[in-house]
Amino acid sequence: FPFRLFPLREHGMNWRARPLTCQEIQAFKKSKEVMQRFIRAYQLMLRFYGIVLINKETGELERAENWAERFQNLNRFGHNNLRITRILKCLGEMGYEHYQVHLVKFFLTETLVKETLPNVKRSALDYFLFTIRSKQKRRELVYYAWQHFRPRDSFVWGPHDKLLKYR
Secondary structure, three states: OOOOOOOOOOOOOOOOOOOOOHHHHHHHHHOHHHHHHHHHHHHHHHHHHOEEEOOOOOOOEEEOOOHHHHHHHHHHOOHHHHHHHHHHHHHHHOOOHHHHHHHHHHHHHHHHHOOOOOOOHHHHHHHHHHHOOOHHHHHHHHHHHHHHOOOHHHOOOOOHHHHHHOO
16 A cells, blocks of 8 residues: 555545545654654655744744754745645644644744735635644634734635634
8 A cells, every 4th residue: 555654534636545444543743763754754744844843742843953944945836735634634633732733833933924925825724723632722823824924804714803802
């Protein structure tokens, strides 16, 4: 069987790769070696995108030294957004929800605050945000996005009346 670097319980673009089962996910989580390889694969993909995992415990991220050149690649090729969505979903499946939050916030910051990834903004808002499993963390990130989105009255990812009262 073809395998994926970031397997999911759903079908992807490769019709020959079969979805993960819940039993397989549990077996992966129990294997220290598999989980170490998973984190190494995550770090490899992050470096490809110009991002560095600076804390394996928390999932905290920062720009890599070569970020400017790598971000050009991210901005130019939209298929990367599909891969990032897949990575985010897989982080959730493998019990790394805290990593998901950091990666989504990283992209929201780069797209909305620093404006370095204009061609990733739509995916960050439409897809990345909604891979977050924790309702509370997802709300926090929607609020963060709303705070930085311009023009604010065009923000469609959460109800404005609730966002105004949030916190």
